[in-house]
Amino acid sequence: MAGFRSTEKYIASRDLEVAVNAAVSLQRPLLVKGEPGTGKTVLAHEIAQALGHPLIEWHIKSTTKAQQGLYEYDAVSRLRDGQLGDPRVHDIADYIVRGKMWDAFEADHPVVLLIDEIDKADIEFPNDLLLELDRMQFFVYETRQTVAARHRPIVIITSNNEKELPDAFLRRCFFHYIRFPDRETMERIVQAHYPDIRQDLAREALNVFFQIRGVQELKKKPATSELLDWLKLLMIEDLPPEVLRSQDPKVAIPPLYGALLKNEQDVHLFERLAFLSRRQQR
Numbered sequence: 001m002a003g004f005r006s007t008e009k010y011i012a013s014r015d016l017e018v019a020v021n022a023a024v025s026l027q028r029p030l031l032v033k034g035e036p037g038t039g040k041t042v043l044a045h046e047i048a049q050a051l052g053h054p055l056i057e058w059h060i061k062s063t064t065k066a067q068q069g070l071y072e073y074d075a076v077s078r079l080r081d082g083q084l085g086d087p088r089v090h091d092i093a094d095y096i097v098r099g100k101m102w103d104a105f106e107a108d109h110p111v112v113l114l115i116d117e118i119d120k121a122d123i124e125f126p127n128d129l130l131l132e133l134d135r136m137q138f139f140v141y142e143t144r145q146t147v148a149a150r151h152r153p154i155v156i157i158t159s160n161n162e163k164e165l166p167d168a169f170l171r172r173c174f175f176h177y178i179r180f181p182d183r184e185t186m187e188r189i190v191q192a193h194y195p196d197i198r199q200d201l202a203r204e205a206l207n208v209f210f211q212i213r214g215v216q217e218l219k220k221k222p223a224t225s226e227l228l229d230w231l232k233l234l235m236i237e238d239l240p241p242e243v244l245r246s247q248d249p250k251v252a253i254p255p256l257y258g259a260l261l262k263n264e265q266d267v268h269l270f271e272r273l274a275f276l277s278r279r280q281q282r
Contacts, residue, residue, distance in 0.1 A: 003017075003020075003021045003024075003050075004017055004020040004021055004024070004046075004047055004050045004051065005017055005050065007046055007049070007050065008192060009046075009192055009193065010039065010042060010043070010046040010192075011181075011185060011188045011189045011192055012043075012046075013178075013179075013185065015176070016043075016176060016178065019032075019174060019175075019176035020043075020047060020176075022174055023154075023174035024051075024154055026174060027152055028172065028173060028174045029115075029133055029155035029156070029157050029172065029173045029174070030154075030155065030156050030157065030173065030174050030176065031157045031158075031159065031165075031170070031173035031174065031175045031176070032156065032157065032158050032159070032176055032177075032178060033158075033159045033160075033161050033175070033176075033177045033178070034160075034161075034177055034178030034179070034180075035160070035161075035180065035221075035223060036160050036223060037222075037223025037224050037225040037226060038178045038180060038181075038223055038224055039178065039224060039225075040158040040160075040178060041114070041116055041158055043156065043158075043178075044057070044112055044114035044116075044156040044158075047112055047154065047156060048111075048112040051110075051112070051154070053109070053110050053111050053112045053154065054107065054109065054111045054112070055111065055112045055114060056100050056103055056104050056107075056111050056112070056113050056114065056153075057100070057114045057116060058099075058100035058101070058113065058114065058115050058116065059116045059117065060115065060116060060117050060118055060120050060121045060125070061120055061121070062120050062121065062122075064120070064121050064125070065121075065122075065125070065128075066121075066124075066125050066128030066129050067099075067128070068099050069099040069100050069101040069102075069115075069129070070099045070101055070102060070132065070138050070140075070147075071096050071097060071098055071099050071102055071140060072096075072097045072099065073092075073095060073096060073097075073142050074095045074096075074097055075095070077095055078092070078094075078095045092142050092143060093142075093143050095142075096140065096142060096143060100113065101113065101132060101138075102138075102147055104149070104153040105136065105137070105147055105148065105149040105150065105153070106147065106149075106150060107150065107151065107153070108150070109151060110151040110152070110153065110154070111151070111153045111154070112153065112154045112155075112156060113153040113154070113155045113156070114156050114157075114158070115155065115156070115157045115158070116158050117158055117159065117160060118157050118158065118159050118165070119159040119160055119161065119162045119163050119165065120162065123163065123166070126165050126166055126169035127166050127168060127169060129169075130168060130169060130172065133155065133172060134172060136148065136149035136152055136153075137149065157173065180213075180223070180224075181224065183206065183210065186206060186209075186224070186227070187202070187206065189224060189228075190202050190206070190227070190228070190231060193228055193231075194228075194231060194232070194235065197231065197235060198241070200241040201231075201234060201235070201239075201240075201241045201244070202231070203241070204241040204244035204245050205227075205230065205231055205234060205244055206227075207244070208244050208254050209222065209227050209230070209260070212254070212260060212261075215269070215270075215273075217269055218266050218269065219263055219265050219266055220261075220262050220263055220266060222260040222261070222262075226259055226260050226262070227260075229259040230256060230259035230260050233256045233259055234255075234256065237255075237256065239255060239256075243255055253267070253270045253271065257270070
C-alpha cells in the first residue's frame with residue numbers, strides 16, 4: 001500500500017507525513033490538533049485520495065452524542081407506525097438508524113473515517129468511544145447483534161484545542177500537532193493553489209499577512225484558509241503590489257481586510273493603531 005505524501009494541492013511537512021504513515025502502520029487513530037484553518041479536515045480528504053480509500057465524514061457538534069456514531073433506535077417512528085397498523089413494527093431492525101462508524105465498519109473495502117472537531121462535543125464523548133475504537137466492534141442491544149469491522153478503518157480525529165481530551169483517549173491515539181507554516185512553506189502552499197499568481201503580488205501579500213499575524217493583541221489571527229481567500233480576492237480585483245507595499249498593519253487596514261479579519265474587535269484594533277500612528281506622524 002502506498003504511503004501518504006504531500007500532493008499538488010496539500011503541502012504537508014515531513015513530520016506530518018511521518019505521523020500519518022505511523023498511525024496507519026500502528027492501526028491507531030490519528031489525532032490531529034492545530035489552530036483553525038491549518039488544513040486538519042482537508043488532511044483526511046488527502047489521505048483518502050492518496051491511499052485510494054472512500055472517505056466517511058462524521059462532523060461533531062456540541063449536541064452530538066457518541067451513540068449517534070454507532071446507531072440510533074427510532075422509537076418515535078415505531079410508535080407512530082404501530083398506531084397506523086404498519087406491519088413493519090414487528091421487526092425492530094427497521095427502526096435502527098446506522099451511524100457513521102457502523103457504515104465504516106461494514107464497508108466492503110477499507111475506508112478513511114474522519115471524526116471532525118471532537119472537542120466540540122461533551123467531555124464524555126471521547127471516553128464513550130474508547131471501547132469501539134479499540135476493539136473495532138460494538139453491540140446493538142435492540143437486535144442482539146455485534147457489528148465488527150470487516151476492514152479496520154483509518155481513523156482521523158481533528159481537534160481545535162477548545163477543550164482538553166481525556167488521558168485514556170489520548171493514550172489510544174497517535175498524536176500530531178500541525179504547526180503554523182513558516183514563510184517558506186506558506187510560499188509553497190500559495191504556489192500550489194495559485195500557480196499563476198504574480199510573484200511580486202504574492203511576496204507583498206505574504207509580508208502583510210505575517211505582519212498582521214505578528215500583532216499580539218489580535219483575537220483571531222488569520223490562518224492559511226484566510227490567506228488563500230484574500231489572495232483570490234486580490235487576484236480578482238487585479239490590485240497592484242504597490243497597494244500592499246504601503247499597507248503596514250500598524251498604519252492602515254489592508255485592502256479587502258474582511259477576508260483576513262473575522263471579528264469587529266480586530267478591525268477596531270487596526271483602526272486604533274492606524275489612528276495612533278497618524279497622530280505620532282504629525
